[in-house]
Amino acid sequence: MKEFLLKQGVSENLLDEVEKFTKFYDLDKNYEYRIPHLKYKYYGKETWEKAIAAILSGSHILLSGPKATGKNVLAENLAFLFKRPLWTISLNISSDPASLIGSDTFKNNEVVLKKGPVYEAGLAGGFAVFDEINMAKNEALSVVHSALDYRRVLDVSGYDRLNLHEATRFIATMNYGYIGTRDLNEALVSRFLVIDMPTITDSDLKKLILENTNLREDYVDLFVRLFLDLQEKSLNSEISSKAIDLRGMLAAIDLMEHGLSIKSSLELGIADKTFDSYEKEIVEDIIDTLFKSGIKSGDLFVG
Known part of the structure; x- marks a missing residue:
């Protein structure tokens, strides 16, 4: 330590x-x-x-x-x-x-x-x-x-x-x-x-994700961007804080490593934690913008 x-x-x-x-x-x-x-x-x-x-x-x-x-x-x-x-x-x-x-x-x-x-x-x-x-x-x-x-x-x-x-x-x-x-x-x-308590910086968030997952470094930035975009929208009162869940995002990454699709994993870990349809649509739009349909969960990880 x-x-x-x-x-x-x-x-x-x-x-x-x-x-x-x-x-x-x-x-x-x-x-x-x-x-x-x-x-x-x-x-x-x-x-x-x-x-x-x-x-x-x-x-x-x-x-x-x-x-x-x-x-x-x-x-x-x-x-x-x-x-x-x-x-x-x-x-x-x-x-x-x-x-x-x-x-x-x-x-x-x-x-x-x-x-x-x-x-x-x-x-x-x-x-x-x-x-x-x-x-x-x-x-x-x-x-x-x-x-x-x-x-x-x-x-x-x-x-x-x-x-x-x-x-x-x-x-x-x-x-x-x-x-x-x-x-x-x-x-x-x-x-x-x-x-x-300050909001986490992008550099510290990247370190945290790298330490706790097997993601390839070139894909880590996508998840950093996802979290920070959601956090910014929450701080600006565009969405509630329900989808701002770092543990949920890390759990979703773990699901992807086990073979679940990116979309389904992020729904379980982030998007489905908000029960307002309008808010959920905003969260899903951010996810769809960052994660293009051609990316498969198996492509994200080392080895």
Whole structure:
């Protein structure tokens, strides 16, 4: 991982500090299985440096930005880099304090606390992701406020207080503009350092595709152009963000390597994710413009 980051130009001094962090904070072997196994790496020097510096300073971070900017991928990459166990908590409308901190359960003829993800992360010195924090109910946000407080103490009703492990960090993600989302209040935002996630550059996108597929390099540019064209139309409000799915595009490329046609693969991975007929037509027009009918899926790959 260090070599990958150095190639991107990430500060070697910061990476040396990460090594000191990982050596200083031991990890209980029972939690090692929670250190993520990376499928994708995050590309973006400045964002990496901001996130690493924030975590080293003891701060929690809020990753904010449109869809497909790599918020969850970065969170997983950070947990992997710092060798910390990771809990991902989806803050939907059903989230409540019990689902975050824990709830009573009956064990060995006595009532004990069944630990929730926030409690476990605080106990183990892990990283916890509050996914889509701007969709959370007030009851859940009360727990988030408490977890982020500078005193680093969680009061567990009916049980003892938990002093958060010094290595514990909370990473929130936020897609703005979605139905069901709302603005975060100033008191909550002030508990984070905020990183405005940039859209991926064409050069970084090309590197990502080359690393994760067997595409011939001369065809990679077509997929880069496809993704960036769709992203631009979404940012200009010509289409929604439903078809802006980088994982979907990579999955479609995998389908092509297994022999499915280009058109069918991109329908499954991208076009059919929008259910509006007008929007789907725009997406299909972009695909048809870039991928001429003479290209077969077998032509795209090395070997």
